[in-house]
Amino acid sequence: MEKMKLKLLYSxxxxxxxxxxxxxxxxxxxxxxxxxxxSLHLLQAGGKRIRPVFVLLAGxxxxxxxxxxxxxxVPLELIHMASLVHDDVIDDSEIRRGQPTVKAQWNNNVAMxxxxxxxxxxxxxxTEIDMPSIHHILSKTMIEVCRGEIIQIEDKYKLDQNLRSxxxxxxxxxxxxxxxxxELGALVSGTDEKTAAHLRRFGYFIGMSFQIIxxxxxxxxxxxxxxxxxxxxxxxxxxxxxVLCARKDPAIYAVLKANLKxxxxxxxxxxxxxxxxxxxxVGEAKMMSExxxxxxxxxxxxxxxxAANRTMRNIAFFIGKRKF
Amino acid sequence: MNEQxxxxxxxxxxxxxxxxxRQRTLETCTGGPSIERTRxxxxxxxxxxxxxxxxEIEASAKTVSIVYxxxxxxxxxxxxxxxxxxxxxxxxxxxxxxxxxxxLANLNNFTLIQRLATAITKVSEQKTSFYETVIRSExxxxxxxxxxxxxxxxxxxxxxxxxxxxxxxxxxxxxxxYSEELAYWEAGVHTQLLKTLYHSLQPAASIETWLMExxxxxxxxMLELVNHHLLPYDLKNYLLHKITPHQxxxxxxxxxx
Numbered sequence: 068m069e070k071m072k073l074k075l076l077y078s079x080x081x082x083x084x085x086x087x088x089x090x091x092x093x094x095x096x097x098x099x100x101x102x103x104x105x106s107l108h109l110l111q112a113g114g115k116r117i118r119p120v121f122v123l124l125a126g127x128x129x130x131x132x133x134x135x136x137x138x139x140x141v142p143l144e145l146i147h148m149a150s151l152v153h154d155d156v157i158d159d160s161e162i163r164r165g166q167p168t169v170k171a172q173w174n175n176n177v178a179m180x181x182x183x184x185x186x187x188x189x190x191x192x193x194t195e196i197d198m199p200s201i202h203h204i205l206s207k208t209m210i211e212v213c214r215g216e217i218i219q220i221e222d223k224y225k226l227d228q229n230l231r232s233x234x235x236x237x238x239x240x241x242x243x244x245x246x247x248x249x250e251l252g253a254l255v256s257g258t259d260e261k262t263a264a265h266l267r268r269f270g271y272f273i274g275m276s277f278q279i280i281x282x283x284x285x286x287x288x289x290x291x292x293x294x295x296x297x298x299x300x301x302x303x304x305x306x307x308x309x310v311l312c313a314r315k316d317p318a319i320y321a322v323l324k325a326n327l328k329x330x331x332x333x334x335x336x337x338x339x340x341x342x343x344x345x346x347x348x349v350g351e352a353k354m355m356s357e358x359x360x361x362x363x364x365x366x367x368x369x370x371x372x373x374a375a376n377r378t379m380r381n382i383a384f385f386i387g388k389r390k391f
Numbered sequence: 392m393n394e395q396x397x398x399x400x401x402x403x404x405x406x407x408x409x410x411x412x413r414q415r416t417l418e419t420c421t422g423g424p425s426i427e428r429t430r431x432x433x434x435x436x437x438x439x440x441x442x443x444x445x446x447e448i449e450a451s452a453k454t455v456s457i458v459y460x461x462x463x464x465x466x467x468x469x470x471x472x473x474x475x476x477x478x479x480x481x482x483x484x485x486x487x488x489x490x491x492x493x494x495l496a497n498l499n500n501f502t503l504i505q506r507l508a509t510a511i512t513k514v515s516e517q518k519t520s521f522y523e524t525v526i527r528s529e530x531x532x533x534x535x536x537x538x539x540x541x542x543x544x545x546x547x548x549x550x551x552x553x554x555x556x557x558x559x560x561x562x563x564x565x566x567x568x569y570s571e572e573l574a575y576w577e578a579g580v581h582t583q584l585l586k587t588l589y590h591s592l593q594p595a596a597s598i599e600t601w602l603m604e605x606x607x608x609x610x611x612x613m614l615e616l617v618n619h620h621l622l623p624y625d626l627k628n629y630l631l632h633k634i635t636p637h638q639x640x641x642x643x644x645x646x647x648x
Binding site for chain 2: 150153157159176179183184187190197205209218220221223
């Protein structure tokens with residue numbers, strides 16, 4: 068339902084997104100039946116396609132040509148997909164978007180090779196573009212995203228980490244790829260540098276807001292809505308903003324500390340989720356998400372008023388209010 | 392180049408590659424990248440034989456080595472990957488892939504990025520083929536091994552016009568792989584390749600015999616190719632004794648050659 072609502076916001080892009088969808092299907096086509104099945108399984112599980120949407124919308128601020136835009140939009144979604152397959156191995160996740168993960172449907176090795184295959188396909192596509200700046204930005208982003216994930220593993224089960232560590236982590240983990248989607252969309256469509264910079268910053272702020280909301284929803288949404296058990300982040304030792312806010316209460320801190328361990332029981336998980344849900348932490352985290360949202364909107368205010376600008380604004384509002 | 396110089400150059404290259412992908416946490420928890428000297432030898436073979444070489448070519452050779460390290464890291468991921476070391480092994484492969492892309496992007500060599508990416512898709516397809524439920528022929532399995540072991544390297548050769556070494560590299564790298572598989576078999580470790588072979592061989596055939604015969608055949612081919620290329624004595628010696636050390640027969644032929 069929420070995904071439907073989001074898709075309605077960018078319904079103007081439907082014909083272009085259909086092209087992107089077909090290109091994605093072609094991109095993961097393989098002579099290996101197993102790889103084909105695994106890649107299509109992943110593709111058909113759906114997704115918001117938010118990265119291609121931002122590429123296309125950013126392109127509307129320049130000389131928009133779908134044949135050029137898709138050369139960036141498709142690889143960015145592929146890079147995101149590849150990282151999801153590998154993340155599911157890291158998190159030992161059985162379910163994503165209500166569907167069995169590649170690692171659950173097949174095994175870890177198949178998941179690793181599927182991710183490698185999809186990432187390589189992304190690079191095959193993006194290198195059709197002969198613009199050094201595109202490759203410098205994207206390669207740097209890919210490395211930073213990995214660094215973010217490495218830090219996330221280092222910080223696992225560390226309840227006493229500071230807010231700055233969390234923000235730096237989500238910047239690398241999520242915001243950078245959305246920021247790059249906007250920037251690359253702008254650059255490939257030939258916008259001026261100033262416009263590209265505003266779009267890059269918009270993507271960064273919206274990415275931060277998006278991830279904070281994601282982290283809040285991990286506690287506030289239901290298992291059905293999430294397509295996985297609520298509190299999965301905590302269960303996996305990932306300390307997110309709601310936990311960082313909630314730990315200020317000594318009583319909650321003690322409970323969190325005692326339960327921050329591998330093999331957390333399901334009853335304990337439910338108890339933690341309830342405790343965070345009913346604490347002021349959710350409200351505090353929402354406020355921080357809104358601060359980033361306002362910054363994102365501010366960036367849009369510097370750009371020419373247009374349909375694309377309006378759509379970006381509506382997506383930003385939606386992200387701030389989404390339920391799951 | 393004498394043996395010592397060849398050895399030093401390989402060691403230097405290994406150290407450069409390790410420095411290029413150095414990341415504190417990955418190094419501490421996963422031991423850093425696996426840089427196989429066999430592959431470094433073949434990447435540097437054109438330099439050793441006096442072919443045109445440049446800083447750009449050497450940087451590209453390093454990136455090929457990084458791609459191998461990335462794919463190798465992902466080969467090490469086990470079915471239960473919940474330990475910190477395993478989780479970081481997953482990320483190590485992705486991190487090294489990012490470095491390979493960045494290094495070639497910095498050289499503005501987008502064509503090589505694309506060709507290596509194509510080679511990675513082929514390697515991934517072949518690695519996945521060992522998990523298919525269909526029974527594959529011996530020839531198909533051999534072809535898979537050849538692609539997995541040498542497609543990235545031969546892509547590099549083709550790009551820089553060193554195709555003449557492709558066959559020697561293909562045969563030698565298969566030789567090394569089957570030697571490792573034989574060692575695994577003898578140690579009672581059943582790799583995915585051994586399992587695939589087990590299902591594909593005729594019921595009466597033994598994996599051990601098949602591997603030994605394959606090694607004999609590859610060794611013959613390798614010696615023929617080494618002699619065909621008229622490699623300098625030190626280089627030939629290095630290849631046969633340090634890179635693909637095997638039976639004493641190889642040693643005899645080297646001296647004769």
